[in-house]
Amino acid sequence: MMSLIPPDEEEAACLAEGCAVDIGRAIGAEYVSSGSIGKFGKKFTISVELYETMGGKLISSIVFESEDIDGLLNVIRKEAKPLFQSILMHNVKKTSETKVKTGINVSEQSSGMAMSKWVGIGLSVVGIGMGIYGIVQESEYKKLNEDYLNATGNFDAKWKKAEDAKSSRNIGYILGTALLAGGVTVYFVF
Numbered sequence: 001m002m003s004l005i006p007p008d009e010e011e012a013a014c015l016a017e018g019c020a021v022d023i024g025r026a027i028g029a030e031y032v033s034s035g036s037i038g039k040f041g042k043k044f045t046i047s048v049e050l051y052e053t054m055g056g057k058l059i060s061s062i063v064f065e066s067e068d069i070d071g072l073l074n075v076i077r078k079e080a081k082p083l084f085q086s087i088l089m090h091n092v093k094k095t096s097e098t099k100v101k102t103g104i105n106v107s108e109q110s111s112g113m114a115m116s117k118w119v120g121i122g123l124s125v126v127g128i129g130m131g132i133y134g135i136v137q138e139s140e141y142k143k144l145n146e147d148y149l150n151a152t153g154n155f156d157a158k159w160k161k162a163e164d165a166k167s168s169r170n171i172g173y174i175l176g177t178a179l180l181a182g183g184v185t186v187y188f189v190f
Contacts, residue, residue, distance in 0.1 A: 024053035031059070031087055031118070035126040037072065037133065037175060039168060040065070046072050048126055050083055060086035069171060073178065076123075084119045120187025127180030134172025141165035 024032030035048035049061040060083050064075040144162040151158045 020049075021051050021053050021056045024051065029053055033084075033122040033125050035129055037130060037171060039164075039171075043067060044069060044072050044171070046075060048079075048083060048122075050086060050122070069174065072175065076126075076179065080119055080123060084122050087118055116186055120183045120185070123179050123183030123186060125183070127176050127178070127183055130172050130176030130179055132172075132176075134169050134176055137165055137169035137172055141169050 020032045020034035024030075030053060031050060032053055033048060033050045035046065038045050038047075043065045044067075045063070045065045047061070047063045050059045051057065052059055062075070062079045062083055064072070064079070066072045066075065141162060144158065144165050148155065148158040148162045
């Protein structure tokens with residue numbers, strides 16, 4: 001994926017700001033999902049978007065907040081299937097439009113197996129994104145920790161910033177691993 005990021009874009013900025021559709025097109029995907037996890041005050045937030053790559057159209061999205069990581073994991077478990085089921089609705093809409101334009105009778109049903117594959121892919125993509133977020137936060141933590149160790153004053157504020165970056169890093173790694181493992185499991189088992 002990193003080799004597909006446009007040369008004038010920084011990796012983290014591209015992934016955070018939405019090169020997902022361009023990357024989806026480059027790899028020949030019909031749909032692509034991108035997501036982010038952040039912290040706003042004392043609450044954790046998660047945002048996941050699902051795009052149709054040809055037109056770059058946003059098909060569906062979720063945005064939730066929680067007091068803790070477990071709450072975000074519960075949201076993902078609850079909301080991933082409806083989010084990715086919107087692919088079916090998008091396909092039904094496209095099929096209906098095609099039938100009207102061409103008069104061809106195309107089946108509007110997709111199998112549950114195909115849906116689980118999309119859910120698995122979507123969870124894996126979000127998991128990879130979270131892993132990348134963890135890597136970015138690791139760099140930030142190292143920089144802030146170095147600032148703290150070399151500080152001549154304001155130790156508490158510098159230590160807090162370093163610890164916040166460390167917590168964000170851990171969130172990225174933990175959720176990234178869990179989502180990637182869940183996505184692979186859904187893809188291959190269901």
